[in-house]
Amino acid sequence: MTDSLIELEDIGKFYGNIIALQGVTTSVRAGEVTCVLGDNGAGKSTFIKILSGVHQHDAGEFRFEGTPVRFNSPREALDRGIAAVYQDLAMVPLMSVWRNFFLGAEPSKGVWPIRWVDKKKASETAKAEMAKMGIDIRDTEQPVGTLSGGERQSVAIARAVHFGAKVLILDEPTSALGVRQSGVVLKYILAAAERGLGVIFITHNPAHAYPVGDRFLILNRGKSMGNFAKEEISQAELTQKMAGGAELEQLQHELAQVTGG
Amino acid sequence: MTESVAAEHDIDVTIDAEEAAAIAAETEATAVAGADERLAYRGVFQRLLIRPEVGAIIGAAAIWAFFWAVASEFGKATGFASIMDVSATLGIMAVAVSLLMIGGEFDLSSGAATGALGIVTILLVKDIGELGGAGLSLHIAIPLSLIVALGLGFFNGTMVERTGLPSFIVTLATFFILRGFKLGFSKLIIDNISVGRIDEAQGRGYEFWRPIFDGVWARNDHELGIRDALWLLGFTVGGALIGIAIYEMNHKRREHLNPIGLAVMAVGIVGGAATIAYMHNSDGRSANTLAVVLLAASVLAGFVGLCLWRYEPQRVGITYYSRETLILTVAGVGCVAAGILVTGALEVESQQSVLDLVGGLQWPLMIAGGLVGAYRVWDRRDRGQNQKQMIRSALTAGAIGASVAFGIYSFMFMTTEQGLRAILLGVLVLAGFLSLAIAAYRAGAVAPIARGLVLLVTALMGLWLAWFIQGSSSSPKFRTEAFSVILLVSLLIAVWGVTSTLFTTRRHDDHHAERLAGTIAKIGVAVLGVGIVARLLFTTAEEQAAGETNPANYRMSVLWFIGITILATWMLGSTKFGSWIFAVGGNKQAARQIGVPAARTKTQLFMLVSVAAWLVGLLLAFRLNTLQSGTGNGLEFEYIIAAVVGGTLLTGGYGSAFGAAIGAIIMAMSKQGIPAARWNSDWRFAFLGIILLSAVIANNFIKNKAESAGR
Numbered sequence: 013m014t015d016s017l018i019e020l021e022d023i024g025k026f027y028g029n030i031i032a033l034q035g036v037t038t039s040v041r042a043g044e045v046t047c048v049l050g051d052n053g054a055g056k057s058t059f060i061k062i063l064s065g066v067h068q069h070d071a072g073e074f075r076f077e078g079t080p081v082r083f084n085s086p087r088e089a090l091d092r093g094i095a096a097v098y099q100d101l102a103m104v105p106l107m108s109v110w111r112n113f114f115l116g117a118e119p120s121k122g123v124w125p126i127r128w129v130d131k132k133k134a135s136e137t138a139k140a141e142m143a144k145m146g147i148d149i150r151d152t153e154q155p156v157g158t159l160s161g162g163e164r165q166s167v168a169i170a171r172a173v174h175f176g177a178k179v180l181i182l183d184e185p186t187s188a189l190g191v192r193q194s195g196v197v198l199k200y201i202l203a204a205a206e207r208g209l210g211v212i213f214i215t216h217n218p219a220h221a222y223p224v225g226d227r228f229l230i231l232n233r234g235k236s237m238g239n240f241a242k243e244e245i246s247q248a249e250l251t252q253k254m255a256g257g258a259e260l261e262q263l264q265h266e267l268a269q270v271t272g273g
Numbered sequence: 274m275t276e277s278v279a280a281e282h283d284i285d286v287t288i289d290a291e292e293a294a295a296i297a298a299e300t301e302a303t304a305v306a307g308a309d310e311r312l313a314y315r316g317v318f319q320r321l322l323i324r325p326e327v328g329a330i331i332g333a334a335a336i337w338a339f340f341w342a343v344a345s346e347f348g349k350a351t352g353f354a355s356i357m358d359v360s361a362t363l364g365i366m367a368v369a370v371s372l373l374m375i376g377g378e379f380d381l382s383s384g385a386a387t388g389a390l391g392i393v394t395i396l397l398v399k400d401i402g403e404l405g406g407a408g409l410s411l412h413i414a415i416p417l418s419l420i421v422a423l424g425l426g427f428f429n430g431t432m433v434e435r436t437g438l439p440s441f442i443v444t445l446a447t448f449f450i451l452r453g454f455k456l457g458f459s460k461l462i463i464d465n466i467s468v469g470r471i472d473e474a475q476g477r478g479y480e481f482w483r484p485i486f487d488g489v490w491a492r493n494d495h496e497l498g499i500r501d502a503l504w505l506l507g508f509t510v511g512g513a514l515i516g517i518a519i520y521e522m523n524h525k526r527r528e529h530l531n532p533i534g535l536a537v538m539a540v541g542i543v544g545g546a547a548t549i550a551y552m553h554n555s556d557g558r559s560a561n562t563l564a565v566v567l568l569a570a571s572v573l574a575g576f577v578g579l580c581l582w583r584y585e586p587q588r589v590g591i592t593y594y595s596r597e598t599l600i601l602t603v604a605g606v607g608c609v610a611a612g613i614l615v616t617g618a619l620e621v622e623s624q625q626s627v628l629d630l631v632g633g634l635q636w637p638l639m640i641a642g643g644l645v646g647a648y649r650v651w652d653r654r655d656r657g658q659n660q661k662q663m664i665r666s667a668l669t670a671g672a673i674g675a676s677v678a679f680g681i682y683s684f685m686f687m688t689t690e691q692g693l694r695a696i697l698l699g700v701l702v703l704a705g706f707l708s709l710a711i712a713a714y715r716a717g718a719v720a721p722i723a724r725g726l727v728l729l730v731t732a733l734m735g736l737w738l739a740w741f742i743q744g745s746s747s748s749p750k751f752r753t754e755a756f757s758v759i760l761l762v763s764l765l766i767a768v769w770g771v772t773s774t775l776f777t778t779r780r781h782d783d784h785h786a787e788r789l790a791g792t793i794a795k796i797g798v799a800v801l802g803v804g805i806v807a808r809l810l811f812t813t814a815e816e817q818a819a820g821e822t823n824p825a826n827y828r829m830s831v832l833w834f835i836g837i838t839i840l841a842t843w844m845l846g847s848t849k850f851g852s853w854i855f856a857v858g859g860n861k862q863a864a865r866q867i868g869v870p871a872a873r874t875k876t877q878l879f880m881l882v883s884v885a886a887w888l889v890g891l892l893l894a895f896r897l898n899t900l901q902s903g904t905g906n907g908l909e910f911e912y913i914i915a916a917v918v919g920g921t922l923l924t925g926g927y928g929s930a931f932g933a934a935i936g937a938i939i940m941a942m943s944k945q946g947i948p949a950a951r952w953n954s955d956w957r958f959a960f961l962g963i964i965l966l967s968a969v970i971a972n973n974f975i976k977n978k979a980e981s982a983g984r
C-alpha cells in the first residue's frame with residue numbers, strides 16, 4: 013500500500029453535537045480515480061473540506077504519502093499537492109484563458125519595480141498544458157466566458173495539474189453540464205489519472221462515476237456505506253447503495269401502492 | 274516536475290474497451306463535438322470590435338469630423354492644443370478612475386479630492402502670519418500632501434473592504450466629508466474660500482517644481498513648410514499599410530505566390546502616388562475628374578494585385594438577393610439621393626436662424642410628432658396585443674414622437690439655415706449608408722457576390738456625395754479635404770467589394786499571417802501617427818499669413834496625461850497587478866480563491882486614484898495659483914463618463930485605460946466644440962448626456978454582436 017497517496021481511516025468530523033462524518037475509510041492511489049458518491053447532505057462537502065484543509069478531522073487518521081497529516085489551511089494542502097477544483101471553478105469569465113490559467117501566479121520578467129508578465133511563456137504554457145489534457149485551445153487570448161462548460165472545467169483541471177497537484181479533488185464537475193459535456197469532462201478525469209495523479213471525483217451520479225472510477229466510497233447521512241474496488245460492485249448496486257439501500261426499496265414499495273401497481 | 278511526468282505520459286487519452294463502452298452513451302458525439310465545441314474562427318473585424326477602446330476611437334473620429342465640419346477651430350494646431358489642454362486633467366483622472374472601475378469599484382470623492390489635495394499643498398506652503406498656513410518649503414509640502422493623498426485612498430479602500438458596503442455609498446460619504454473640510458478648513462485657517470497663492474513659495478522650491486507641473490511649451494509660430502505633404506504622406510501610406518494588414522488578416526493565403534500580382538500591385542502603388550501628388554497640387558474640377566479615374570484604377574490595381582499575389586481566389590457562385598437585402602439597398606440609395614437632392618435644392622447661403630423661417634411652428638411640430646407616434650400604434654392594432662399593452666405603447670410612441678419633434682425644434686434655436694442644410698445632409702446620408710452597410714452585411718451571409726454588388730452601389734453613392742460636396746461647398750476644407758476623404762473611402766469600399774467577391778476569406782488560424790499583419794498594422798499606425806502629429810503641431814506659411822493661428826501652448830499637464838496613459842495601459846495589459854485588477858473586478862470570489870490578494874488590490878486602486886487626484890490638484894494649483902474651495906466638486910461624474918465612453922464596463926472586469934484617455938478627449942472635444950461651433954454652450958450637458966448614452970448603447974451593441982457572431 014505504499015503507492016497510496018492518501019489513506020483515510022475511520023475519519024470523523026463533528027460540528028458541536030452534530031455528527032457530520034463518521035467512520036470513513038478509503039484510499040487514493042496515483043493514477044487511480046476514487047469516486048465519492050452520496051445524495052444531498054451525505055457529507056460529501058465535509059469530506060472535501062477535510063481533504064483540502066478547510067476543516068480538520070476530529071477522529072481517525074489521515075495519511076498523506078504515508079505520514080499522518082492535519083492541514084490547517086487550504087494553502088497548506090495545496091503546498092503538499094492536494095488541489096481542489098470547486099463547482100464555480102474560480103474563473104473570471106471576461107479574462108483570457110492564459111490570464112485565468114496563471115492568475116495569482118503569473119510568470120514575471122524584469123527587475124523590480126519594472127516587472128511584467130511573460131505573456132509569451134504564459135500563453136504557450138497554458139496552450140501546452142491544455143493540449144496534454146487533449147484539448148486544443150486555438151487562441152489563449154479568448155475570454156474564458158466564451159468557452160463551453162466542459163472546456164472551462166478542463167482549464168481548471170489543467171491549471172491545478174500544472175501547479176503541481178498530486179491529488180486532484182473535483183467537486184461535482186459534471187452536475188451543471190449536459191450529457192455530451194459531461195462525457196468530455198469524464199475524459200479529462202481519465203486523462204488526469206493517466207498522467208499519474210490521484211483523482212477524487214465527487215458526484216451524486218453513479219452513471220458518471222462508474223465508468224471512470226477505480227474505487228467507490230459511498231456516503232449516506234454522514235456515514236460510510238462502504239468502500240469498494242471496482243470489481244467488487246456493479247453499477248446497479250452502486251446506485252442502490254448510494255440512495256440508501258433499504259430506504260429506496262421502501263420508497264419503491266410505497267410508490268407502487270400509490271400508483272395502484 | 275509536473276511537466277516531466279506529463280512528458281513521459283502519452284498525450285493521447287487511452288481508455289480501455291470496457292470503460293469506453295460504458296461511457297459511450299454519454300460521449301457518443303464527442304468526436305464530432307470536439308470540433309464544434311471549440312470556438313468558430315473569429316474574423317479580423319470581430320476581433321477588433323471586441324476591444325474596448327476601438328469603439329471610443331471610432332467615436333472620437335466621428336465627433337472630431339462633426340466639429341471639424343461645423344467649427345473652424347477644429348483640425349488646426351490651435352484647436353488641438355486647447356482640446357489637449359482641457360482633456361489633460363480630465364484624462365489623468367479618467368485613466369485612474371477607469372482602472373478602479375475595471376477593479377469593480379467607484380470613487381465619488383475623486384473630483385473633490387483634486388481640489389482638496391491642491392488646497393492642502395497651498396495651505397502647507399503659505400506664510401505663517403496673519404493669514405495662517407504652515408509656511409513649509411514646497412520640497413516638504415509636496416511629499417506631505419502625497420502622504421495625505423495615499424491616506425485618503427487607503428481610507429476609502431479600507432472602509433469599502435472592511436465594511437463590505439458598496440463603494441458608491443462609502444465614497445459618497447468621503448465626498449461630502451472632503452467638501453466640508455475644504456470649505457471649513459479654508460475658512461478656519463485663512464478665512465477665505467479662495468485659497469492662494471502657491472507662488473508665495475518663491476525661494477522655497479517654487480522655481481524647482483513649477484516647470485514640472487506647469488511648464489509651457491509654446492507653439493506659437495512653428496512653421497513647417499512640408500506639413501501638408503507630411504500629413505498627406507502619413508495619411509495615405511499609413512492608411513494603405515493598415516489596409517494591407519487588414520487584407521492579410523482577412524484572406525486565405527495561397528500556397529504559391531503569384532508574381533504577376535506583385536507587378537500589378539507595383540503599378541497600382543506608383544499610379545496612386547503619382548495621382549495623389551497631382552491631385553494635391555490642383556483644386557480644379559476638370560483636373561480632378563481625370564485624377565479620380567486614375568486614382569480609382571490605381572487603388573483597385575494595388576489591392577487586386579496584392580490579392581492576386583498572395584491570396585487564394587474564390588469561385589464566384591450564383592447571385593441571390595433576399596428581399597430584405599433588396600429593400601435595404603433601395604432604401605439606402607434613396608436616402609442618400611434624397612439627402613443630396615434636397616440639400617442641393619436648398620442652396621441658400623443664409624446665416625438667418627431657422628427659427629425665423631418656421632416661426633411659431635413648434636407646437637404643431639410636437640403635435641404632429643405625437644400623432645405620428647399614435648398612428649404607428651393604430652397601424653399595428655390587429656397584431657394580437659391586448660388593450661392595456663396598446664395604450665401603453667401608444668403613450669410611449671406618442672412621447673417619442675413629441676420629444677423627437679421637440680428635439681428638432683430646439684435644435685433650430687441654435688442653428689442657421691446653412692446649418693440645417695448640413696444637418697439634413699448628414700442625417701439622410703448617414704441613414705442611407707447605414708442601411709447600405711446592413712444590406713451588405715445581410716447579403717454577405719447569403720452570397721458573396723451579392724455583397725460585392727451592394728458594396729459597389731455604396732461606393733457609387735459615396736462618389737456622388739463626394740462630387741456633390743466638392744461642387745456645392747464654398748469652404749476649401751470641404752472642397753479638398755472632405756472630398757478626398759469621401760472619395761478615398763468610396764474607392765476602398767468598391768475595392769473591398771471586388772476583392773471580397775473574388776478572393777477567399779480566411780476561416781482558420783494562421784499565426785504567420787497574423788504576426789505579419791500585426792507588424793504591418795503597427796508600422797501603418799506609426800506612419801499615420803506621424804502624419805497626424807505633423808498636422809496638429811505645426812502651422813503653414815499660408816495659415817500664418819491669413820492670421821488663422823492663435824498661440825498654441827502645450828502645458829506639462831499634457832505630458833503627464835500621455836505618460837500616465839501609457840503607464841496605466843502597460844500596467845493593465847502586461848503586469849501581474851493588471852491581471853489582478855481585471856480579476857477582482859470580474860469575479861472577486863474566484864480571484865480570492867485562487868490566491869489573488871483581492872482586498873489589497875482594491876485598496877491599492879483607491880490609492881492610485883487619490884494619487885492621480887493629488888497630481889491633478891498640483892497641476893491646477895500651479896496653473897491657477899489660487900484654488901476655490903469648490904474646485905473639482907462634481908467632476909467625478911465626468912471622469913466616470915469618460916471611462917465609460919472609453920469602453921469600461923460599469924460592472925467592472927472589462928475596459929481599457931487607453932479607451933478612458935480617448936473618452937476624456939471626446940469630452941474635451943464636446944466642451945471646446947460647442948462654443949467653437951457658436952452654439953449656445955448651455956446645451957453642453959445635454960450633449961454630454963447624449964454622447965454617454967450613445968456610447969454605452971454602441972459599446973453594448975458592438976460587444977454583443979462581436980461575442981455572439983464568433984460562436
